[in-house]
Amino acid sequence: MERRQVGILGATGAVGQRFIQLLANHPWFEISWIAASDRSAGKTYEDACKWRLSTPLPERIAKMVLQPNVPEGSAVELPRIIFSSVDSDIAKELEPKFAAAGCAVISNSSAFRMGADVPLVVPEVNVDHLDVIEQQATRKTSGGYIVTNPNCCAIGLVLPLAVLEQKWGIEKLFVSTMQAVSGAGYPGVASLDILGNVIPYIKNEEEKLQEEVAKLLGGVNDGAFAPGDMTVSAMCHRVPVIDGHTEAVSVKLKKPATAEEIIAAWRAFKPLHQGADATHLPSAPDSPVVYEEGVDRPQPRLDLETGNGMTTTVGRLRPCTLFDWKFTLLSHNTIRGAAGAALLNAEILAVLGKFDFRKYPPVNSAREESSVNA
Amino acid sequence: MERRQVGILGATGAVGQRFIQLLANHPWFEISWIAASDRSAGKTYEDACKWRLSTPLPERIAKMVLQPNVPEGSAVELPRIIFSSVDSDIAKELEPKFAAAGCAVISNSSAFRMGADVPLVVPEVNVDHLDVIEQQATRKTSGGYIVTNPNCCAIGLVLPLAVLEQKWGIEKLFVSTMQAVSGAGYPGVASLDILGNVIPYIKNEEEKLQEEVAKLLGGVNDGAFAPGDMTVSAMCHRVPVIDGHTEAVSVKLKKPATAEEIIAAWRAFKPLHQGADATHLPSAPDSPVVYEEGVDRPQPRLDLETGNGMTTTVGRLRPCTLFDWKFTLLSHNTIRGAAGAALLNAEILAVLGKFDFRKYPPVNSAREESSVNA
């Protein structure tokens, strides 16, 4: 596959940094454009950003100049693939502009996740939702569109749930989360608030988790999203952990299942590696769900890096006195729960040919304009 | 009320230290006897124990000599009231010996909590269970008996639940806990296991919590405990917090209630301050349940000391998509959840006259024996 140029909107934030880290040596994509806030446009990346990851900032990106965060006026050509990780308010304003300008906007923001014609996608779970992009108005004019990935808690959760839904059907679901501070971005949670503490509140998180799970596990009827009919109740908490959301789940199934059957189904779950569509997506883990036998697993300290942070680790499957089964899961919230999720969406879009823009008008850029003027 | 002498079995442990701290200036009780393991008998308390609390070790106790951890052979008279906080295995062996020897054993251990003739008591919730001590075989011979307080998670939880059960009835209950490391004693949880981590497993904790809540919220029929008919499902986790168990709860009631009614009922809940039995127990908080309005409360850092650690702080009452109401609670696990609970049990036993041992044979002690020999 030819290497495609991509841009990052919100490149200096916590998720933007993860995009840069994960794209550093990507076989299909190459960063050619970065933007952050108005304030930082014109600065080099290293001047505008306090790099917070333990792998070094790639030298090429360090020297790259931040562009204006709009489709126009860049000093370099605007790429047709834009990863977006800006705050929801800003995304609401900016992402449609990039879609109108002909870009595929692959967004980690919550702004459009529940949109009637915006797919909310985890490739292993509901890749069929992606066709709905063809209904977006901008798709027909410029070729641009918006695709979103879920909230960091919802992604890790729907991977094991998708197996249960497909095999036995999910009727009811309780989930209580213990979420890492990196989920709030940087500077995010004040240390005075969370050191040795638990905060039992994350704004809008319970609502997002409840509605996104239903959309993700639902289908598409006549081009309209049909959410799953399970009832979900979420309780969300912040804990003093750097990376890794732990979620305690109890689930009531529509049909009976044994623990052995459930674990076997999780272990067999490799939707991107099977069937006629089988392909290898560079960011896809070998196993989206790994079941850990240890009585006290999963744990952020021990299981976070499983599948390079793209796998949900599940453990402690045990009967529930109220519903059918209880289990605990762990997901890396800034990899699978954010930048890695968007990257995997981009990879499946590439494979499905959704990055074929040849019939649409080209994306404008400062450089093109000046060459036209010349 | 005259001041009574009390003993502490397991005096050097984490809960034993809390007993010493809370009894330091107690108006009704005075420590006259302490014991720990065989290994430490004969040592002074300060030599045998690494004091871990931030208030100073009382000088009188520092110099007190640890006695053998059996009813016989003490160099000082064995008091008739014994607070016990030894491990369950040891409690199973030792506590009956003290009861047989004529002591009221007020135990924080799990060994006998579910015993058919052993009261499991939180004074604000089920003080009527205390009469069952009269059925214990030792009560009839020596006057001794065993009374227990619940698991640290169950105590904080049953205070707000008792109100719901009494007014509206509880049908179903989910609880997901985030528990402090002090709940595991000292040295307890290794720092390598819990720094920046969540451990989704505490041995036997979910089972204890489920069965103890039902016993506590149940009644007594013809001298037999009749557990409550609610179904409880618990998921227990350890988090990097020093003191304070946070619990996320969802509850289905038998009769409808509004949020205003529930909060009003919690605020009105002062069972030890009302009715003919009204009395002032020194360790009883003004309000066993405090409802905090802040959207992100309760939190260990901010609410732990409410009611001197004897109050359950509740917050975030909100509707549940699955059951009726969700809320979060916080309880001090080594005060209300352990030593303070036992102390409150001792205070209510004192008020109820259960420390009147005059008709039973006196408790043996080394000193008595030597005076007999003389």
Added chain:
Amino acid sequence: MERRQVGILGATGAVGQRFIQLLANHPWFEISWIAASDRSAGKTYEDACKWRLSTPLPERIAKMVLQPNVPEGSAVELPRIIFSSVDSDIAKELEPKFAAAGCAVISNSSAFRMGADVPLVVPEVNVDHLDVIEQQATRKTSGGYIVTNPNCCAIGLVLPLAVLEQKWGIEKLFVSTMQAVSGAGYPGVASLDILGNVIPYIKNEEEKLQEEVAKLLGGVNDGAFAPGDMTVSAMCHRVPVIDGHTEAVSVKLKKPATAEEIIAAWRAFKPLHQGADATHLPSAPDSPVVYEEGVDRPQPRLDLETGNGMTTTVGRLRPCTLFDWKFTLLSHNTIRGAAGAALLNAEILAVLGKFDFRKYPPVNSAREESSVNA
């Protein structure tokens, strides 16, 4: 002593909250005026402020309205005693205005600490520096002046040092600090930066610590500060601790001293309780320096509350291969290191008659003006 009205500038910040907590039931002072930023003027305290302390916000203060942060235009009379805990940049602008308006500004800010006519005072150490306020220009016109307390690290350190300096003389001093996050205010240090981490840098902290110690341990010659002649080298670090700065010290003395002599001198150090000046300041601890014998002391978890947070706990006095003696100390950085320090300065100023403003013109206020106009 009559009760005086006081104001707080920067009342909503981390140190401002401590002022409110410590002044809640103060026998000499009563809060009658509070101000924070322009943005919050006109709001009630509870609306403008996220209360972060574990004791409840006093009801009277919660309802108090924040005034403009300048001497003019208050809806209530401006008190003549102003506690200030605003950022250094803001202090530089605002504090002189309040002094010019006739207020005694008792500042926790670093803006004027090294000023040639501004006393930098710890009452047990250099109370004689206070006379220098009489040289301030505003003192002569309006009666107003500025008095400062040191940086949070310097205060805890100079208490044990003052004893060494007075008895044996200090020649050289190394100090390596491990400072709590509350020292950076709120929101202050991001949790992503400090959870499970050490940050070996606090802006300007090493310079402040080095120069303030010399000023504090110096004298006054002909009305000019004469800094002590010891050489100080500081290395400052942030660690994941909520409250409590730990400092590792090595000191070279001018005259030989034994460990026993040093510990005895620290224990005998009660400068505010001795001599003709002897008085009882409400915030003064019984012992400014407590020596802890335990081999692994002092520790923030165990020793923070000693002397209600106003005592420096010292431990591990041992010989140094390079200098003479090494020891470790702990000081509560938001009590003795900030609000409590300013409060103690106010108390000593009260006792010394420095709050006698009768010969100076009265402080203007909106209310006075309107009564004049009426």
Added chain:
Amino acid sequence: MERRQVGILGATGAVGQRFIQLLANHPWFEISWIAASDRSAGKTYEDACKWRLSTPLPERIAKMVLQPNVPEGSAVELPRIIFSSVDSDIAKELEPKFAAAGCAVISNSSAFRMGADVPLVVPEVNVDHLDVIEQQATRKTSGGYIVTNPNCCAIGLVLPLAVLEQKWGIEKLFVSTMQAVSGAGYPGVASLDILGNVIPYIKNEEEKLQEEVAKLLGGVNDGAFAPGDMTVSAMCHRVPVIDGHTEAVSVKLKKPATAEEIIAAWRAFKPLHQGADATHLPSAPDSPVVYEEGVDRPQPRLDLETGNGMTTTVGRLRPCTLFDWKFTLLSHNTIRGAAGAALLNAEILAVLGKFDFRKYPPVNSAREESSVNA
């Protein structure tokens, strides 16, 4: 180079686990023998050990059976290279037995570090000390010997110091450490002791650090170690960090040096990659010392993995008011500070031909004996 079989004494401990992790795919060494305590002999590794690392336990080792922790009686042939990471008391008894039996014991224990004929080695610093093994009595009889690596704090420190000593000479040195909990092994430090806390004491650590630095920076005269003549003063602290020791250093040099010269010398320091001895040791980092320019570096969270945990990261070089230069360093205490240090020692011993045992009698083992019997 042929692949050699190696054994691990203390294989289930924290450092033992690191040995297994680092040896998993080692090009020169293959684990063929493991032992832990008497209690675990005969068990498989996975049954005897709670694996605490975030990379998976290699399957081959999981099924390997723990042997007796003495040279005799193994069910498998005893290899001639033994990595040892047992406690000092046990090392004192066991390591000489393995040396007597003909093994090269490469020890992480402190038991023999200061021995008159035992090299204490960091390959980049004092490889010439290794010749002293020829003086060990066992070397002459069985070919066996003991080589040690330093304390976890000393290793990280001597790498940048070696450069200073070689170029300018070190006269005096202050070092204040902030050490991770993994340095105390498992279970090691109780979470109740260290969460949100600093412990200013680690038993014997200051003494070890002081004397080991002098031995490491010293030479060998007529076969006797001649410690360096610098004076070292250490103050050691435990902080709530999982991995990574931070050290604040102030140094007085014998000859003047500028900051630029020092940083350039650190960056040029590649002793294992230069000269006639130049070779590539698999565990040697490209740069033993990396200087980080960031004003707030190094930090455990950001710099721990530099050089795969084998590099000392240095930062904040700045003048000292007392000595010449202050700086901060970070070293991975369980990789470069323990298992990685021993592994690098083994690699340099291999290159230097110190694993050529052909002239000494073969090592006995159960298997050899049985083949003899057959």
